[in-house]
Amino acid sequence: MTRIAFxxxxxxxxxxxxxxxxxxxxxxxxxxxKLQDQTSIENNRSQYQQELDRLSVIKYISQMRRGKLNREDFSAKVELVTP
Known part of the structure; x- marks a missing residue:
């Protein structure tokens, strides 16, 4: 499984x-x-995937803050990077 860079x-x-x-x-x-139309998704698949990955990471942060995901599991899913 590939970790999401964030x-x-x-x-x-x-x-x-x-x-x-x-x-x-x-x-x-x-x-x-949800508002992106299907033709837009096909034409901009990488942009859509980036937005989907961002949403996933924000959900993981929320789960971690609520005690439903530990830091180790978070780190297995997400790679924190310095821009």
Missing amino acids: SRQTFEKFQTCPLDELEGEISRASIRL
């Missing part, structure tokens, strides 16, 4: 922000993905 700076932002802000970001990202 900005360490963005991780730290979501790790420390209020939980309602984090949940709001998850909601907005989910809506953006």
